[in-house]
Amino acid sequence: MRVDQVTAAVRVLINQYDPEGLLGMGAPEDEYDPEVRDLTALVCGEEEITAEAVGAVWNRWFNEVSEWSTRKPEQVNEVAAALERLRGQQQRSNLP
Secondary structure (H helix, E strand, C coil): CCHHHHHHHHHHHHHHHCCCCCHHHCCCCCCCHHHHHHHHHHHCCCCCCCHHHHHHHHHHHCCCCCCHHHHCHHHHHHHHHHHHHHHHHHHHHCCC
């Protein structure tokens, strides 16, 4: 899996959840791209992706004012699990 494919998959996932409700208010489809880039780095990395890791990325970009991880922890868990599955797919696709 190429990085651009991973990025596209992460964008679709995050946009489905629209954690801050920004897309629902008319923000462009690339609104979450800074967060998507960091989450893509997690997917391409070696570490297991946890809800804490996803929350840390999110809170860093929203200057600790986002309440997504406390308001909807089940969503953060779902996103982390989906990213971890994507990480597994990405690693398998890069095997010789």
